[in-house]
Amino acid sequence: MKALIPTAAVLAVLAAVPLVVHSNVTLNFLVVALMIALAGQGWNILGGYGGQYSFGHAAFFGTGAYVTASLQVRYGINAWIGFAAGIAAGAVLGAVLGALTFRSGLRGSYFALVTLAFAEVLRIIASVAPITGAGVGTLIKLDLGIRNLQFQSRAAFYWIILALVGVSLVTAQLIERSRFGIWLIAVRENEDAAKALGVNVNGVKLAAMVMSAAITAAAGCFYAQYFLFVDSGIAYGTWISIQALLTPIIGGVGTVFGPLLGALVVKSLGEAAKLLTGDAPGLDLIIYGAVLVLVIWFTPRGLIGGLTQARKLLMRRSGPAAPSAGEARHG
Amino acid sequence: MKHHSQPLKDISPLIGPNGAGKTTLFSIISGFIKASGGAVRYAGEDITGEPPHRLARRGIARTFQIVQPFVGLSVRENILVGAHLHHRTRSAALAVADQIGHDVGLGEFLNRPADTLTVAGRKRLELARALATGPKVLLLDEVLAGLNPSEVRDIVPVIRDLCRRGITILMIEHVMQAVMSLAEHVFVLAEGRIIAQGPPAQVVADPVVVEAYLGHGAAAKLGTSYGR
Numbered sequence: 122m123k124a125l126i127p128t129a130a131v132l133a134v135l136a137a138v139p140l141v142v143h144s145n146v147t148l149n150f151l152v153v154a155l156m157i158a159l160a161g162q163g164w165n166i167l168g169g170y171g172g173q174y175s176f177g178h179a180a181f182f183g184t185g186a187y188v189t190a191s192l193q194v195r196y197g198i199n200a201w202i203g204f205a206a207g208i209a210a211g212a213v214l215g216a217v218l219g220a221l222t223f224r225s226g227l228r229g230s231y232f233a234l235v236t237l238a239f240a241e242v243l244r245i246i247a248s249v250a251p252i253t254g255a256g257v258g259t260l261i262k263l264d265l266g267i268r269n270l271q272f273q274s275r276a277a278f279y280w281i282i283l284a285l286v287g288v289s290l291v292t293a294q295l296i297e298r299s300r301f302g303i304w305l306i307a308v309r310e311n312e313d314a315a316k317a318l319g320v321n322v323n324g325v326k327l328a329a330m331v332m333s334a335a336i337t338a339a340a341g342c343f344y345a346q347y348f349l350f351v352d353s354g355i356a357y358g359t360w361i362s363i364q365a366l367l368t369p370i371i372g373g374v375g376t377v378f379g380p381l382l383g384a385l386v387v388k389s390l391g392e393a394a395k396l397l398t399g400d401a402p403g404l405d406l407i408i409y410g411a412v413l414v415l416v417i418w419f420t421p422r423g424l425i426g427g428l429t430q431a432r433k434l435l436m437r438r439s440g441p442a443a444p445s446a447g448e449a450r451h452g
Numbered sequence: 453m454k455h456h457s458q459p460l461k462d463i464s465p466l467i468g469p470n471g472a473g474k475t476t477l478f479s480i481i482s483g484f485i486k487a488s489g490g491a492v493r494y495a496g497e498d499i500t501g502e503p504p505h506r507l508a509r510r511g512i513a514r515t516f517q518i519v520q521p522f523v524g525l526s527v528r529e530n531i532l533v534g535a536h537l538h539h540r541t542r543s544a545a546l547a548v549a550d551q552i553g554h555d556v557g558l559g560e561f562l563n564r565p566a567d568t569l570t571v572a573g574r575k576r577l578e579l580a581r582a583l584a585t586g587p588k589v590l591l592l593d594e595v596l597a598g599l600n601p602s603e604v605r606d607i608v609p610v611i612r613d614l615c616r617r618g619i620t621i622l623m624i625e626h627v628m629q630a631v632m633s634l635a636e637h638v639f640v641l642a643e644g645r646i647i648a649q650g651p652p653a654q655v656v657a658d659p660v661v662v663e664a665y666l667g668h669g670a671a672a673k674l675g676t677s678y679g680r
Contacts, residue, residue: 298542299542300536300540300541300542300545303529303532303533303536304533304536306522306524306525307522307533309524310522310523310524310525311520311521311522311523313484313504313516313520314516314520314521314522314581315533316484316503316504316505316508317482317484317504317508317513317514317515317516317582318505318508318513318533318534318537318581318582318584318585319505319508319509319534319537319585320505320533320537321505321506322505
């Protein structure tokens with residue numbers, strides 16, 4: 122499909138990076154940035170396209186991480202199967218949470234609060250439950266090998282997370298061009314009008330939630346494999362809920378590349394800040410907050426929105442005179 | 453609201469004073485409000501309480517009194533939402549959306565953002581969106597409200613054309629010139645009940661109707677020669 126060319130191009134360029142960059146520090150940074158991007162791509166399906174802003178996507182990230190870690194550590198299940206199981210668990214959790222919230226008609230701030238509470242409850246449970254290792258957390262045994270989804274080289278992890286991000290990009294692209302996508306966007310814009318046009322609003326929201334949860338859970342599964350350690354604060358902490366919603370908003374909600382761009386930009390700024398000012402704790406959050414305010418102020422549709430606006434402005438300046446407001450008189 | 457039923461002619465305007473319950477009736481029929489009693493029947497089936505999206509699939513579409521375009525989308529994309537109800541692929545739905553956009557007179561505006569349309573344009577868009585769902589029955593809620601006389605004159609043929617497509621139209625209207633020119637059979641609603649129905653000229657001269665609008669005793673004061 123011709124429309125997938127930009128996605129293929131972006132992926133090709135990113136895939137080539139480990140061939141020229143050999144610094145482990147840089148590769149590590151990129152791996153983490155792409156993992157955040159994946160979590161954001163998941164959030165974007167429900168929040169960006171669907172307009173349902175979840176403040177608790179950690180619930181899915183953490184479930185993915187814990188399920189894959191626990192299955193390997195406690196039941197000796199293969200890492201790849203654990204990965205798939207983690208994604209499936211995230212999807213199921215999404216279905217449950219969606220059924221509870223959407224059928225009750227929870228929207229807007231209420232929906233955001235309930236998702237936040239949900240993630241927080243999971244965090245508390247995980248911090249005391251034996252199955253998650255309670256306060257100690259779950260440690261996956263270091264055992265390098267493709268069978269265990271553990272690699273010596275960062276480049277291998279990089280390509281895996283890039284492949285997952287690629288899947289999420291293609292998914293977003295396909296959604297945009299599908300009937301489901303236009304219905305989802307209609308739900309975001311005006312639920313009542315959408316209903317009157319035959320859109321099963323609750324069904325659409327639920328489907329979006331399940332996809333969103335699965336993608337973010339995949340990011341969690343990857344975290345477990347890359348860092349080999351999960352505890353309740355890492356899995357279900359607000360840090361990942363924030364990153365998952367911040368990166369699409371900054372990059373551009375409801376766009377294919379928004380979360381990816383947002384993650385790369387935000388993470389880069391965070392690293393740059395650390396280099397300039399040392400490792401002050403919480404500094405990166407201050408940076409994120411400042412960037413968020415600036416982006417919302419100048420380009421409410423995120424960086425991609427800003428780029429689109431700039432391009433339109435350039436086209437107008439160089440092209441024929443733009444139609445004046447008066448021409449829209451008859452309609 | 454008292455339960456009633458009537459066979460529908462091609463275009464059936466529903467008129468009546470404010471607060472009569474016209475929009476409420478539409479909201480009940482289209483599944484947005486639950487009826488406290490009674491039933492809504494369509495094509496022999498009881499459809500009371502069915503959710504709006506399922507009614508739309510059955511072929512009952514409605515527009516809103518206060519227009520509700522999908523602001524972030526273009527005119528074409530707005531109509532596309534409706535078109536996708538019965539057309540699965542993007543290309544098929546786009547073809548339908550473009551055709552309907554032209555049919556209602558929005559052909560040159562298809563690429564523009566919906567929020568750049570004038571009020572008259574938004575009314576046509578509201579019409580186009582509902583039309584794109586391929587309805588058999590169309591509930592138009594004050595689609596002419598807020599339009600100046602020449603805009604009304606321009607949009608009436610579009611509405612009449614819908615009838616020729618075989619769509620039954622039930623329209624709440626206050627713009628009497630349109631009601632007169634469009635309809636053979638008018639229903640008058642007041643205080644939740646149908647108080648009169650019949651050809652427009654007859655209904656408008658009916659003292660019961662006059663009193664519903666102008667108050668008790670008004671018919672006697674004006675004489676029953678009210679109207680043309």
